[in-house]
Amino acid sequence: xxxxxxxxxxxxxxxxxxxxxxxxxxxxxxxxxxxxxxxxxxxxxxxxxxxxxxxxxxxxxxxxxxxxxxxxxxxxxxxxxxxxxxxxxxxxxxxxxxxxxxxxxxxxxxxxxxxxxxxxxxxxxxxxxxxxxxxxxxxxxxxxxxxxxxxxxxxxxxxxxxxxxxxxxxxxxxxxxxxxxxxxxxxxxxxxxxxxxxxxxxxxxxxxxxxxxxxxxxxxxxxxxxxxxxxxxxxxxxxxxxxxxxxxxxxxxxxxxxxxxxxxxxxxxxxxxxxxxxxxxxxxxxxxxxxxxxxxxxxxxxxxxxxxxxxxxxxxxxxxxxxxxxxxxxxxxxxxxxxxxxxxxxxxxxxxxxxxxxxxxxxxxxxxxxxxxxxxxxxxxxxxxx
Amino acid sequence: xxxxxxxxxxxxxxxxxxxxxxxxxxxxxxxxxxxxxxxxxxxxxxxxxxxxxxxxxxxxxxxxxxxxxxxxxxxxxxxxxxxxxxxxxxxxxxxxxxxxxxxxxxxxxxxxxxxxxxxxxxxxxxxxxxxxxxxxxxxxxxxxxxxxxxxxxxxxxxxxxxxxxxxxxxxxxxxxxxxxxxxxxxxxxxxxxxxxxxxxxxxxxxxxxxxxxxxxxxxxxxxxxxxxxxxxxxxxxxxxxxxxxxxxxxxxxxxxxxxxxxxxxxxxxxxxxxxxxxxxxxxxxxxxxxxxxxxxxxxxxxxxxxxxxxxxxxxxxxxxxxxxxxxxxxxxxxxxxxxxxxxxxxxxxxxxxxxxxxxxxxxxxxxxxxxxxxxxxxxxxxxxxxxxxxxxxxxxxxxxxxxxxxxxxxxxxxxxxxxxxxxxxxxxxxxxxxxxxxxxxxxxxxxxxxxxxxxxxxxxxxxxxxxxxxxxxxxxxxxxxxxxxxxxxxxxxxxxxxxxxxxxxxxxxxxxxxxxxxxxxxxxxxxxxxxxxxxxxxxxxxxxxxxxxxxxxxxxxxxxxxxxx
Numbered sequence: 034x035x036x037x038x039x040x041x042x043x044x045x046x047x048x049x050x051x052x053x054x055x056x057x058x059x060x061x062x063x064x065x066x067x068x069x070x071x072x073x074x075x076x077x078x079x080x081x082x083x084x085x086x087x088x089x090x091x092x093x094x095x096x097x098x099x100x101x102x103x104x105x106x107x108x109x110x111x112x113x114x115x116x117x118x119x120x121x122x123x124x125x126x127x128x129x130x131x132x133x134x135x136x137x138x139x140x141x142x143x144x145x146x147x148x149x150x151x152x153x154x155x156x157x158x159x160x161x162x163x164x165x166x167x168x169x170x171x172x173x174x175x176x177x178x179x180x181x182x183x184x185x186x187x188x189x190x191x192x193x194x195x196x197x198x199x200x201x202x203x204x205x206x207x208x209x210x211x212x213x214x215x216x217x218x219x220x221x222x223x224x225x226x227x228x229x230x231x232x233x234x235x236x237x238x239x240x241x242x243x244x245x246x247x248x249x250x251x252x253x254x255x256x257x258x259x260x261x262x263x264x265x266x267x268x269x270x271x272x273x274x275x276x277x278x279x280x281x282x283x284x285x286x287x288x289x290x291x292x293x294x295x296x297x298x299x300x301x302x303x304x305x306x307x308x309x310x311x312x313x314x315x316x317x318x319x320x321x322x323x324x325x326x327x328x329x330x331x332x333x334x335x336x337x338x339x340x341x342x343x344x345x346x347x348x349x350x351x352x353x354x355x356x357x358x359x360x361x362x363x364x365x366x367x368x369x370x371x372x373x374x375x376x377x378x379x380x381x382x383x384x385x386x387x388x389x390x391x392x393x394x395x396x397x398x399x400x401x402x403x404x405x406x407x408x409x410x411x412x413x414x415x416x417x418x419x
Numbered sequence: 420x421x422x423x424x425x426x427x428x429x430x431x432x433x434x435x436x437x438x439x440x441x442x443x444x445x446x447x448x449x450x451x452x453x454x455x456x457x458x459x460x461x462x463x464x465x466x467x468x469x470x471x472x473x474x475x476x477x478x479x480x481x482x483x484x485x486x487x488x489x490x491x492x493x494x495x496x497x498x499x500x501x502x503x504x505x506x507x508x509x510x511x512x513x514x515x516x517x518x519x520x521x522x523x524x525x526x527x528x529x530x531x532x533x534x535x536x537x538x539x540x541x542x543x544x545x546x547x548x549x550x551x552x553x554x555x556x557x558x559x560x561x562x563x564x565x566x567x568x569x570x571x572x573x574x575x576x577x578x579x580x581x582x583x584x585x586x587x588x589x590x591x592x593x594x595x596x597x598x599x600x601x602x603x604x605x606x607x608x609x610x611x612x613x614x615x616x617x618x619x620x621x622x623x624x625x626x627x628x629x630x631x632x633x634x635x636x637x638x639x640x641x642x643x644x645x646x647x648x649x650x651x652x653x654x655x656x657x658x659x660x661x662x663x664x665x666x667x668x669x670x671x672x673x674x675x676x677x678x679x680x681x682x683x684x685x686x687x688x689x690x691x692x693x694x695x696x697x698x699x700x701x702x703x704x705x706x707x708x709x710x711x712x713x714x715x716x717x718x719x720x721x722x723x724x725x726x727x728x729x730x731x732x733x734x735x736x737x738x739x740x741x742x743x744x745x746x747x748x749x750x751x752x753x754x755x756x757x758x759x760x761x762x763x764x765x766x767x768x769x770x771x772x773x774x775x776x777x778x779x780x781x782x783x784x785x786x787x788x789x790x791x792x793x794x795x796x797x798x799x800x801x802x803x804x805x806x807x808x809x810x811x812x813x814x815x816x817x818x819x820x821x822x823x824x825x826x827x828x829x830x831x832x833x834x835x836x837x838x839x840x841x842x843x844x845x846x847x848x849x850x851x852x853x854x855x856x857x858x859x860x861x862x863x864x865x866x867x868x869x870x871x872x873x874x875x876x877x878x879x880x881x882x883x884x885x886x887x888x889x890x891x892x893x894x895x896x897x898x899x900x901x902x903x904x905x906x907x908x909x910x911x912x913x914x915x916x917x918x919x920x921x922x923x924x925x926x927x928x929x930x931x932x933x934x935x936x937x938x939x940x941x942x943x944x945x946x947x948x949x950x951x952x953x954x955x956x957x958x959x960x961x962x963x964x965x966x967x968x969x970x971x972x973x974x975x976x977x978x979x980x981x982x983x984x
Contacts, residue, residue, distance in 0.1 A: 116941070141922035141961070299962035300918050306963065308972040315980070322984050342961055392959055393927040 106131030133383020158192030559645035567670035569597020571873030644868030
């Protein structure tokens, strides 16, 4: 490891949520930024959404650590800065997976971060959206348990196996809650912009925060083990054409998973385009060849196509699975495929703003083992033919 | 309009007919919808074969053509031309490769026949989706960019400039003349180099067809023979200048190997140890000593030692002109300082050609000493210099001297690397730009339309450099005839304005610099003149906005569907 991370300790009255809001309020007051993008409870009290706040009195409704993820924060930032930056400086409070998706969007020119301060928070995970919709009060009680480090089995499956729930290194400022004493949070600058914020609020990052670091590290190790175990088990259920067909058999082709995915930013999905509309004759031909054709067509191909497009940038945020009305484990499949593909390129999506996406990097020698195995296959075939 | 497709299956002598049951193939594809005629022929690429297709097209009033024969690499253009001559847009044809990809590689005749049927079905299915892309031509630019204002670049510019051909000569220094400007004398005729180059520069500046851009650097060159887009930065004015040329001559010259890297010669530490170029500069009238050969203490030297091959071992090549110009130094020293003692320390002498032997012998007759030596070192004690060396017979020896002139190796200038990267021209292991073929194509580069002349290619004498400039000029004059047209690739990429999200992935993967970003519309835009149709952008575009004409999704889908059916 490099030199230990230093941070600041911010103390205030109240719950962790109130302490974070007190800090944001102070930072707004000290002119660290002009506006805040933050999850807030809807007036009806039955949902949460991202709010762009310039007036600090509205901050009281904000829930920086909220029990569900109805909108992926990167998606919110994309809608805000997709066409370039604005004049004002905005702080965006995001979960680590939302920061990582933002970083991926940045690399693809879909967000402008010049006037944005990315602030991430140690993430306890989120509850399945369906559970919240069914009984918000019960869900809120469960989430209080989660915040105490219990009832982790009620979190969304991808949250249960998330090993990147804390600082990613690509944000400007990280808020550490794990291992913090009651009445305090850790503020960890991760960029000169973040250091600037702490300087302005008069909290230079000088404190030893190795306690927080140790808590994060040990939970990370534990989650890594759980993730590995889960993906290995899941792999046997979801790999191969037959398993994939089974997994996606409940898919009703609503494409919700695509609409909520922060990385799926195409203006028009290829699968909605004229390219994927064929004549009746074409479909009859296919039905004849395959013995039958599921309609509407390309249901599985849509998911495979999305895997091809998304998996290198997939941050396992789980938005797709939350949005699925028939409970297809989309996020789990994407985690599995993403993991494998990202490992092949030694790429961690969202780790750094400077790291180019693998498909933009030309390597003269790459995947030699694949080339060799292809050569091996054709040699084998020749031997058989002879 | 109804589609009428003609399908022609080639026997290719016995190449295809031996493995593929062509009658069975014809029987299988004839009933396919829109197929008007399906026929076999012994050799479609022969004159008779081509005529056969043309007549058939006319007879049946065909709209599309499928030829099942060999690799498109071999005869795609042949059959496209046949279509064009018969009045069909050549893009409305498709070649199914049933020779290399079928007959030659499939062992069972039955399987080969089945595969050929699938391939032809695929071609029929695909060709219906072809678009009649229009032929495009650009008039070649007869103008030429010459990079480097040394003697090689100057001569090339003079030869190429004409009323119908403009030459842009770009030099990064503030004045023209390169290294030759500092040569007070030239071998073997002992004429003044500086006055020769001054004359050449004058005639160059008088030429209205040459635009000289000094203190300028070439920033970007995109395109191909007949059509390069050039961006030059004029450093003095801080301005950018863009223009179009048909060819580029690289005359980026050389630098001397820095003897500081070899401490045994004392260069940089001892007084009165000079490189050959510093000695040249000492001899020109407007040089640092007003043209006089002087020691640091202001007195003329009584003895001078010339050390050969400085850096030859490190560079691992002979710079081939050092011996010759050192004999010139002997004459310069003797005429300015009669009676001066001159000694050469050398291990080998390189005196090629018909006139240099005499030049060398003349030097010896003047009383110049030649000492065959190895492991030469220069030391100083504050009063004078001592050259220590090992003799031919392995003995240690030494001699004192007032002045030392080192003959360092010539090495590639740093710009060679820059242009190699910019233009995709290989560098050799010594860092020089590589000619296309050492013997057969000695001034062309691996990129058509880019030429490499003079010391950019390796150590050369002045006359050799000029010969190369003349050769390059000859090649350019014959290739870039004013008014000549170039046919452009029509199967180029296009980017949908409504689908592009401006992620710039395509810009990163385009090897031809053919895509630019429109900041106002926030989308990528293809320059069709620069696009070669490689398809990288279409493959990499995450939002399906970039597509390659003639290789669109429906075309490939229709083809694959029939192969896999």
